Amino acid sequence: MKIGDLVVYLFAAALVAVGLMGMYAMGTQGGDKSVVVELDGKEVYSCRIYKGMAPVEFRVDAGNGKYNVVSVTYEEVKIKEANCPDQVCVKSGPIRHAGQAIVCLPHRVVVKITAGHEETPDVDDIAS
Amino acid sequence: MNKVRKMVMLALIISQALVLHLIEGFMPVVAPGIKLGLANIMTLVTLVLFGFKEALVVVIVRSVLGSLLAGSVTAMLYSLAGGILSCLVMGWLYFRWRAYFSMMGISTAGAIFHNIGQLLVASWVFGTIGILFTYLPVLTVAAVGTGFFVGLASRYIIKYLEEQKWFKWERG
Numbered sequence: 001m002k003i004g005d006l007v008v009y010l011f012a013a014a015l016v017a018v019g020l021m022g023m024y025a026m027g028t029q030g031g032d033k034s035v036v037v038e039l040d041g042k043e044v045y046s047c048r049i050y051k052g053m054a055p056v057e058f059r060v061d062a063g064n065g066k067y068n069v070v071s072v073t074y075e076e077v078k079i080k081e082a083n084c085p086d087q088v089c090v091k092s093g094p095i096r097h098a099g100q101a102i103v104c105l106p107h108r109v110v111v112k113i114t115a116g117h118e119e120t121p122d123v124d125d126i127a128s
Numbered sequence: 129m130n131k132v133r134k135m136v137m138l139a140l141i142i143s144q145a146l147v148l149h150l151i152e153g154f155m156p157v158v159a160p161g162i163k164l165g166l167a168n169i170m171t172l173v174t175l176v177l178f179g180f181k182e183a184l185v186v187v188i189v190r191s192v193l194g195s196l197l198a199g200s201v202t203a204m205l206y207s208l209a210g211g212i213l214s215c216l217v218m219g220w221l222y223f224r225w226r227a228y229f230s231m232m233g234i235s236t237a238g239a240i241f242h243n244i245g246q247l248l249v250a251s252w253v254f255g256t257i258g259i260l261f262t263y264l265p266v267l268t269v270a271a272v273g274t275g276f277f278v279g280l281a282s283r284y285i286i287k288y289l290e291e292q293k294w295f296k297w298e299r300g
Contacts, residue, residue, distance in 0.1 A: 004225055005233030012240055015268045022261030041254060100262050103254065105202060110254050 023099050033098050035072050038110040049074060049113070062107040070111055077113060079104065138174070138182055142189050145170035149194040162270040165239050165278050167194075171215055172235055172282035177289060180219040187211040202253070206246045213245035214238040231283040236275030243267040 037045040037060055056072040069081040076094035079102050089104035101112035148166040167190055175183040191211045195204030218238040221229055247260045289295050
């Protein structure tokens with residue numbers, strides 16, 4: 001092993017650390033989490049995740065008969081079923097923390113967990 | 129090596145890279161985005177035996193043809209971004225800092241930047257930087273492993289080719 005290889009490995013270790021820190025930083029903003037589903041970069045569905053919620057399961061229609069079935073529970077979010085050719089989104093398994101995402105490249109679908117919950121204003125918000 | 133012979137050699141290399149690229153598509157997916165990067169063997173071989181410009185040509189032609197044969201337009205975008213970035217980095221390391229790197233180190237750096245290129249395009253396509261952070265750690269760990277063996281393989285191929293009489297004669 002030459003000295004440059006060591007630099008490459010150190011660089012790799014630094015990247016892993018930066019990635020983990022980024023994930024951690026995104027995961028610790030506020031306590032509330034919500035699931036956001038994006039199709040083609042546009043938000044098509046979102047719902048809050050809270051303790052004691054009933055498990056939700058819904059189908060994302062990506063057009064031309066393409067679909068992904070997303071299952072949301074308090075513990076985890078996952079793509080249960082999809083008819084994409086590579087099945088990467090199904091095999092990538094459940095996500096649990098804010099900042100994580102499941103991506104289905106062929107259907108251009110992103111399922112991500114975000115921290116906090118902005119939309120659906122309550123009645124008292126109208127005054128402003 | 130005269131022009132025609134060089135073109136034929138590059139065509140052979142591109143077709144081999146293409147076959148490796150396609151075989152890789154049949155491999156089961158362990159985790160999203162993790163691939164062996166077998167086609168990178170041919171990029172490295174071209175880089176060392178022919179030069180930077182030729183390696184870039186091999187990468188671009190392989191990505192475009194590979195995506196046309198098995199894949200989609202988005203796949204081509206990812207493949208091109210990753211391939212070109214990794215080729216630039218490997219070329220820079222090889223021609224500038226060759227003395228300090230082994231083949232394995234250069235190939236690992238190439239694999240890491242291949243992932244970075246793809247993740248950058250992915251976060252651009254999907255409009256979230258979150259993808260970058262979620263996938264970077266696991267992909268980088270994988271790149272260190274696969275990069276090592278890709279480097280090892282290309283080292284043996286380069287050594288073999290350089291020892292061949294016909295190849296020496298070709299290079300003049």
